[in-house]
Amino acid sequence: MIEEYLEKILWTYMFFVMIATFGVSIYGIVFRPNMLKKIIALTIFGDTANVFMIFIGYRAIYPIKPPVLWTSHPDKNVLNTFVSQSIDPVPPALVITAIVINMAITLLITFLAIQAYRLYGSLDVRDLSKLKG
Amino acid sequence: MKKADVFVIASIIVFILSLAYITALGGLGPLPPINVRRIAINYLNLTYNTFTPYLTVFALESVTSIVWDFRGLDTLYETAVFYAAIIASIALYRGVYMDFKKNTEKTGLSPIAKTVTRISLILIPTVSASVALHGHLTPGGGFQAGSIATVVIVLSIIIFSRYFLPIHGLSKNKALLFRSIGLLGIAITSIALLLIAIVLGVNAYIFQNQAKIDAPLSFPSLVDNYILGGSLLFFNLFEFIAVAFGFTIVFLLLSISEEKVKKVTMDG
Numbered sequence: 199m200i201e202e203y204l205e206k207i208l209w210t211y212m213f214f215v216m217i218a219t220f221g222v223s224i225y226g227i228v229f230r231p232n233m234l235k236k237i238i239a240l241t242i243f244g245d246t247a248n249v250f251m252i253f254i255g256y257r258a259i260y261p262i263k264p265p266v267l268w269t270s271h272p273d274k275n276v277l278n279t280f281v282s283q284s285i286d287p288v289p290p291a292l293v294i295t296a297i298v299i300n301m302a303i304t305l306l307i308t309f310l311a312i313q314a315y316r317l318y319g320s321l322d323v324r325d326l327s328k329l330k331g
Numbered sequence: 332m333k334k335a336d337v338f339v340i341a342s343i344i345v346f347i348l349s350l351a352y353i354t355a356l357g358g359l360g361p362l363p364p365i366n367v368r369r370i371a372i373n374y375l376n377l378t379y380n381t382f383t384p385y386l387t388v389f390a391l392e393s394v395t396s397i398v399w400d401f402r403g404l405d406t407l408y409e410t411a412v413f414y415a416a417i418i419a420s421i422a423l424y425r426g427v428y429m430d431f432k433k434n435t436e437k438t439g440l441s442p443i444a445k446t447v448t449r450i451s452l453i454l455i456p457t458v459s460a461s462v463a464l465h466g467h468l469t470p471g472g473g474f475q476a477g478s479i480a481t482v483v484i485v486l487s488i489i490i491f492s493r494y495f496l497p498i499h500g501l502s503k504n505k506a507l508l509f510r511s512i513g514l515l516g517i518a519i520t521s522i523a524l525l526l527i528a529i530v531l532g533v534n535a536y537i538f539q540n541q542a543k544i545d546a547p548l549s550f551p552s553l554v555d556n557y558i559l560g561g562s563l564l565f566f567n568l569f570e571f572i573a574v575a576f577g578f579t580i581v582f583l584l585l586s587i588s589e590e591k592v593k594k595v596t597m598d599g
Contacts, residue, residue, distance in 0.1 A: 207360070211365065213349070213351075213354060213362065217347055217350055217351045217354070218347070218411065220347060220350065220358065221343055221346075221347040224343050224346070224347075225340075225343055228339055228343065229336075229339070231597055239357065253362065253363060253422075254359060254362065254363075254364075255564060256363040256364075257363060257364060257365060257366070257367065258363045258364065258365050259365055264470060265375060265378075265392070265393035265394055266391055266392050266393065266468075266469060267378055267379050267391040267392075267393075268391075269558075270379065270391065270553075270558050271381075272379060272380070272381070274382070277376060280375060281367075281375045281376055284367070284375055284393070285399055286364075286367040286368060286369060286371040287374055287375060287393035287394050287396075288368070288370060288371050288397065290394045291394050291398050291402070293395035294394070294398055294407065294472075295352065295398070295409050296430070297474075298410070298412070298474060299409060299412055299413075300416070301413070302347070302412050302413040302416035302417075303416070303591055305416050305417070305420060305581060306416045306419055306420060309419070309420040309423050309584075310423070312423075313423050313596070316589075316592065316593050316596050316597075317596065317597075320380050
């Protein structure tokens with residue numbers, strides 16, 4: 199009973215932390231004028247979304263195993279045990295894709311930020327927005 | 332504080348609270364769930380299932396099976412996005428060439444750091460190759476392995492010098508060539524069975540791994556009792572090459588002298 203209660207508190211705490219991190223990262227993206235800080239906030243946002251996805255794929259059961267089959271000669275019982283104990287493999291697969299896309303975007307905007315600094319000597323969006331031509 | 336700022340902060344707080352409330356109400360279902368979704372049950376059942384040979388992947392790792400078989404085309408485009416981002420980054424450095432300063436003995440960190448790094452430079456590629464080649468058996472795969480391998484590049488630049496890699500023959504263009512070979516390997520693997528099927532006059536599909544009811548060709552899934560996972564092994568290998576050299580290009584570009592880049596950028 200106490201264990202169940204503690205587990206519920208811990209899960210709620212985890213979700214609260216994740217949603218709070220979402221808030222902090224959105225604040226960084228919207229409010230911080232420095233482009234580098236915006237990029238950092240964007241990566242925090244993406245990583246938090248990925249952690250959230252992993253939590254969605256987790257299962258509140260015991261024992262729980264990774265989605266890796268342990269034998270190359272599985273019979274029906276092994277397959278049933280595998281399906282009943284494994285985590286959902288779809289969110290991790292989506293997260294891998296998300297990480298690559300997130301990284302590609304971060305890479306590109308970081309290079310653009312570096313180029314902007316080289317050309318205009320500032321990473322402040324207020325200064326950059328005043329430029330003409 | 333301006334009114335607009337107060338409005339934006341209030342909007343963010345309302346958004347976060349709404350998200351928390353929706354989640355607490357069960358908008359995403361019970362979190363964490365007890366049962367997996369139906370699609371996940373299918374994927375788990377078909378990862379390595381000798382009872383349904385026309386639907387299975389014949390690999391032990393479900394996530395890699397999904398990434399490179401069940402939704403392989405999606406992953407191909409994802410790799411293409413990463414490739415496009417690197418090409419765009421290279422375009423920003425057009426006209427900038429890397430330095431070749433001969434003597435790197437006097438540059439870099441201490442001899443202790445250099446010796447430790449020399450040992451690591453052998454171990455890290457070994458680990459990354461293992462992660463890539465076992466991606467269909469254990470957690471890991473081409474992207475993870477490529478990311479690990481890139482540590483070698485970062486370490487070399489920091490510990491020795493930014494001239495270390497160009498002197499040892501690893502230039503931006505060479506890395507781009509290997510990166511293109513990796514991507515070409517992924518493309519060829521995705522249509523390999525289709526090309527063979529055209530020659531043999533049988534049916535096949537793009538991204539086909541194992542034989543289907545109406546398409547009899549398969550990649551080898553078991554050789555001498557060793558599970559190969561069909562096309563998954565090749566995809567992981569080529570993705571490993573593509574990602575490792577993609578990151579290499581990025582770090583090589585970032586290591587170019589800032590004064591030099593600035594001069595080329597300003598002069599046009």
